[in-house]
Amino acid sequence: MARLVSSWYKNVKNMPEEYIFPPDKKPGKFITACTENNPVIDLASLDHDPAATIQQLTKACQEFGFFQVINHGVSEIIIDDTSNVYKEFFDLPSEEKAKYLSVDPKSHCRLYTSTYNYATEEKHFWRDNLTHSCYPLEDCMQFWPEKPIRYKEIVGAYSAEVRKLVLKILDLICDVLGVEKGYFSEELSGVNLLSVNHYPPCPDPTSALGMHSHCDPNLITILHQGTIHGLQVLKDGQWIWAEPLPHAFVVILGCQMQIISNDKFKSAEHRVVTNSEEARTSLGTFVLPSPECYVEIAKSATKASNPQRYKSYRYKDFIGTYGDKSGNHKEVLSSYYLP
Numbered sequence: 001m002a003r004l005v006s007s008w009y010k011n012v013k014n015m016p017e018e019y020i021f022p023p024d025k026k027p028g029k030f031i032t033a034c035t036e037n038n039p040v041i042d043l044a045s046l047d048h049d050p051a052a053t054i055q056q057l058t059k060a061c062q063e064f065g066f067f068q069v070i071n072h073g074v075s076e077i078i079i080d081d082t083s084n085v086y087k088e089f090f091d092l093p094s095e096e097k098a099k100y101l102s103v104d105p106k107s108h109c110r111l112y113t114s115t116y117n118y119a120t121e122e123k124h125f126w127r128d129n130l131t132h133s134c135y136p137l138e139d140c141m142q143f144w145p146e147k148p149i150r151y152k153e154i155v156g157a158y159s160a161e162v163r164k165l166v167l168k169i170l171d172l173i174c175d176v177l178g179v180e181k182g183y184f185s186e187e188l189s190g191v192n193l194l195s196v197n198h199y200p201p202c203p204d205p206t207s208a209l210g211m212h213s214h215c216d217p218n219l220i221t222i223l224h225q226g227t228i229h230g231l232q233v234l235k236d237g238q239w240i241w242a243e244p245l246p247h248a249f250v251v252i253l254g255c256q257m258q259i260i261s262n263d264k265f266k267s268a269e270h271r272v273v274t275n276s277e278e279a280r281t282s283l284g285t286f287v288l289p290s291p292e293c294y295v296e297i298a299k300s301a302t303k304a305s306n307p308q309r310y311k312s313y314r315y316k317d318f319i320g321t322y323g324d325k326s327g328n329h330k331e332v333l334s335s336y337y338l339p
């Protein structure tokens, strides 16, 4: 099993060759990205100007494929406590973290470095990841790490609050899409995974990547990224920063949202760059359909001038295709296009 970057990075001064990406993939000077205004949705404004908020959200879903939310109702104390628990987790001695090492995507709690394909991939990503289910809590908490000792209490509280936010955001998207509220709240969002990425300081951020350019295969991702730059989104052919806003959540539309909306919305293509100063830890809640869930385009998203573009499928088949095509989202989406 490959060793976690968080366990050895302090002992290296120069970039190991296996982390140096070729010129066409490495961030190089684009490490600085562009500071284009990010769409920021103030959920408090829903009370006094819902129409304007829905309009902002519509533009964000159509043009950016992501947005940030503020005044979202998740307690800042719980967010800070959770971030601290994960800092402590990745600082635990290697022997403690070794208990959770696994590259089996079926394992209930898996800690790994780079990707599940570490053994066969040409280059590695400068990240460690811990993933486990976070909904329903009573079914999954037994599989969570035992250390730090506050883990279950804090991460449990965080997961419960984020699930409420997930449902709130999905219901707002229902308004944008013209479907009834609750459309996404059962099987289409039946699985929630907490996926925590930890990117230790990196000796050469221009050569390395925390994560390659990708679209999330799921429905939506609700990400807390803290205060350190790292996440970039491709907008009109340019990398822009998802600006770290204190205590905000970044909401990334996944491939399922693009398909269900019949391409009205776009799924944001994004990547993560590293920095040499500080470790960055992002808390991602991946919201995805249950494996057997049948995914189809919302009726409200089709009309005579814009007929149904994709075939319907079971989510588990989509994920199989995503894996077979190594996450190349353009190829994956086009394999579901109707002729």
Ligand SMILES: O=C(O)CCC(=O)C(=O)O
Pocket (backbone or CB within 6 Å): 195, 197, 211, 216, 223, 225, 230, 231, 270, 271, 272, 282, 284
């Ligand atoms: O760490 C981040 O900011 C984003 C991570 C991400 O894109 C992912 O886990 O799919």
Ligand SMILES: [Fe+2]
Pocket (backbone or CB within 6 Å): 214, 215, 216, 270
């Ligand atoms: Fe992602």
